Amino acid sequence: xxxxxxxxxxxxxxxxxxxxxxxxxxxxxxxxxxxxxxxxxxxxxxxxxxxxxxxxxxxxxxxxxxxxxxxxxxxxxxxxxxxxxxxxxxxxxxxxxxxxxxxxxxxxxxxxxxxxxxxxxxxxxxxxxxxxxxxxxxxxxxxxxxxxxx
Amino acid sequence: xxxxxxxxxxxxxxxxxxxxxxxxxxxxxxxxxxxxxxxxxxxxxxxxxxxxxxxxxxxxxxxxxxxxxxxxxxxxxxxxxx
Numbered sequence: 001x002x003x004x005x006x007x008x009x010x011x012x013x014x015x016x017x018x019x020x021x022x023x024x025x026x027x028x029x030x031x032x033x034x035x036x037x038x039x040x041x042x043x044x045x046x047x048x049x050x051x052x053x054x055x056x057x058x059x060x061x062x063x064x065x066x067x068x069x070x071x072x073x074x075x076x077x078x079x080x081x082x083x084x085x086x087x088x089x090x091x092x093x094x095x096x097x098x099x100x101x102x103x104x105x106x107x108x109x110x111x112x113x114x115x116x117x118x119x120x121x122x123x124x125x126x127x128x129x130x131x132x133x134x135x136x137x138x139x140x141x142x143x144x145x146x147x148x149x150x
Numbered sequence: 151x152x153x154x155x156x157x158x159x160x161x162x163x164x165x166x167x168x169x170x171x172x173x174x175x176x177x178x179x180x181x182x183x184x185x186x187x188x189x190x191x192x193x194x195x196x197x198x199x200x201x202x203x204x205x206x207x208x209x210x211x212x213x214x215x216x217x218x219x220x221x222x223x224x225x226x227x228x229x230x231x232x
Contacts, residue, residue: 034232056208093232122231123157134158137228
């Protein structure tokens with residue numbers, strides 16, 4: 001399991017190759033990439049800054065990935081989340097899961113990103129034509145995470 | 151103990167972290183919030199903010215989670231990563 005919080009961008013192809021390591025047991029790889037959009041809540045976004053709680057963020061991400069691995073028979077998982085200043089079209093987060101079959105890798109990948117969005121201590125501040133504003137938590141994200149509760 | 155504030159809460163308080171000597175009688179998060187709000191008008195925001203979240207030693211906490219000297223306590227708004 002790899003969990004990284006970093007300012008630097010990531011190269012999806014290289015990260016997925018490192019996760020697979022040419023392991024012939026792997027029959028499925030599911031990956032999700034979150035990107036900065038140019039619009040949010042009806043306003044144009046020119047840039048975004050991501051703040052986090054160092055230490056707790058990594059612990060929480062490791063706990064979420066650990067939970068996914070207990071619930072689904074997957075072989076490995078990777079989470080990379082960026083912090084700092086980002087621009088529209090920039091990559092924010094990569095979640096990737098490898099396993100024997102796709103059913104488990106799809107479910108585990110979606111569980112990780114849905115749970116990350118409501119539990120990992122990151123906060124987005126975006127700049128719009130009206131000035132800077134902190135992004136509000138969305139009820140839809142809470143509902144997305146709730147459906148995974150056992 | 152060390153107290154951390156993040157995101158919009160940090161901006162509202164103009165404070166990201168502080169060292170506080172745990173006063174006698176403060177045993178949990180609710181007690182700590184009452185003490186901080188009584189200490190400084192600005193910290194009333196801990197009482198008025200809806201959906202405030204808290205962590206003790208980097209684990210999500212509740213109002214009745216115990217706090218002790220030497221703990222790291224954090225207050226923050228709902229998270230918005232991903």
